[in-house]
Amino acid sequence: MTTLSIVMLTIAAWGQRLVGAFLIGPWLEKRPILARAAGLIPAAVVMAVIVQLTVARGSSLVVDERLAGMSVAAVLVWRRAPFIVVVLAAAVVTASFRALVG
Amino acid sequence: MAITFFSLGVTLQVLLIDNGTSSTRALVASVVIFSATSQFAYLAVRDGGGGDWAAIAAGWVVATRFGILAVSLSSRLPQGFWRRAAASINAFDPNVAVAVQQTTPWEVEREFWRTTAGMMLGWFSGLAVGTLLGNVLGDTQRLGLDAIFPAALLAIIGNLLRRRDGFIAGIAGAAICLVLLPIVPAGLPIIVSVFGVAISLIMVRVPGEPRTRRSESASDGEQS
Numbered sequence: 001m002t003t004l005s006i007v008m009l010t011i012a013a014w015g016q017r018l019v020g021a022f023l024i025g026p027w028l029e030k031r032p033i034l035a036r037a038a039g040l041i042p043a044a045v046v047m048a049v050i051v052q053l054t055v056a057r058g059s060s061l062v063v064d065e066r067l068a069g070m071s072v073a074a075v076l077v078w079r080r081a082p083f084i085v086v087v088l089a090a091a092v093v094t095a096s097f098r099a100l101v102g
Numbered sequence: 103m104a105i106t107f108f109s110l111g112v113t114l115q116v117l118l119i120d121n122g123t124s125s126t127r128a129l130v131a132s133v134v135i136f137s138a139t140s141q142f143a144y145l146a147v148r149d150g151g152g153g154d155w156a157a158i159a160a161g162w163v164v165a166t167r168f169g170i171l172a173v174s175l176s177s178r179l180p181q182g183f184w185r186r187a188a189a190s191i192n193a194f195d196p197n198v199a200v201a202v203q204q205t206t207p208w209e210v211e212r213e214f215w216r217t218t219a220g221m222m223l224g225w226f227s228g229l230a231v232g233t234l235l236g237n238v239l240g241d242t243q244r245l246g247l248d249a250i251f252p253a254a255l256l257a258i259i260g261n262l263l264r265r266r267d268g269f270i271a272g273i274a275g276a277a278i279c280l281v282l283l284p285i286v287p288a289g290l291p292i293i294v295s296v297f298g299v300a301i302s303l304i305m306v307r308v309p310g311e312p313r314t315r316r317s318e319s320a321s322d323g324e325q326s
Contacts, residue, residue: 001123005144006131008158012165013137014191020169021176021190022183028173035173036267037299042167043268044275044298046139046259048291049146049164051279053252058151059284069249070256077260083106087113090253095246 065101069094104224106196111228112235113250114138119236120247121145129233133226136191140165142255147289156289163293171198175214180207192218195258267306274298 028035054070055061073090081089111132118128118141135141140161147157172190175198179186189211201214239245262268275298282291 001118001121001127001131001141001144002154005154005158005161006127006135009131009135009137009140009144009161009165012158012162013135013140013168016162016165016169017172017190017193018187020172021186021193024169025173025176029177033303037303038166038170038173040262040267040271040299040302041170041296042164042259043262043272044278044295044302045143045160045163045166045292046255047263047272047276047298048279048295049143049160050252050255051276052146052150052283052292053248053255055280056150056283059288061280061284065246066249066252069246070252073249073253073256077256077263080260083254083257084109086257087109087250087253090249091246093246094249095244098244098246 065094065097068097104220107221107224108228108231110138110254111225111230112232113254114141115229115232116236116239116242116247117142117145117251119233120239120242121149125233125237128236129229132229137161137165137168139167139255139258142251143292145251147292150288152288156287156293160289160292163296167195168193171195174198174202175210178202178204178207178210179214180211185211189214194218194221195261197221267302270305271298271302274301 024038028038050070054066055063057064069090069092072093073086076086076089114132115125115128118131119125123131132138132141143164144157144161147160148154152160171193175193176186176190178201179189192214197214197217200217201210204210204213239247242248256263259268259272263272275295278295278298279291282294286294
């Protein structure tokens, strides 16, 4: 990570919490539809990050072992498995497919 | 909860070091940024060939999650700027979820800090172990560690995706990213995916009249 990115992301993570608590919070209370929209942002954006990490190689789409690992992880998250189990299963499945194919 | 944050800390450090960040820098970054999801988003864009600013923008968009958590926590705490500020900057999914289930402001505060203490213990020891591991692991691709990264993110937002509107927003965001990825510069698909929220709002109507807050605040507490 670059120094610039460390500084900027620190401002993002700390600043947005404070802005949220003291400025946006009271304002959103009166606007339920915007409050609901704000609550949904993480779902949309984090899913996009997941897509990028699972099927992208640079700017091209590829289907490889990562997709197998992620499918297993998705089922485990759905079944409410503990965090450590989800993460380890994703790694083990991906590594196994890689060993079989490569 | 401590175990979850311990594994999150280990995962993040291993990935940062694997990405070419020196161990000292990775440790400093994770301690001061204090937001694993923003760092994951940043790394995702950099890995995809995006520039520094595109990656930072993605990290900012992802960090809105913390702003939202701070909103639901802050109004439930006892009055006082410093007391609310201190709690807000420590707002993460699990401690806010536990805290907002309490009834009086003092109970909210007590349970919040109790959960936070456990999380921090796990987080900082996880960072330490991950920093050590990151240097000895060797070929992380062979170990499937690149799949840990999206799996960890999915586990973090799991409860949000369990709600109907959260699920549709997630699928829409994923679809937008999938379509745009081959055609626009790296980083942009993640930022544009925010419009998945609009699709969800159009498709899912809140039961009852649109002005009730009751159903929302009840479901907000669930996204731990």
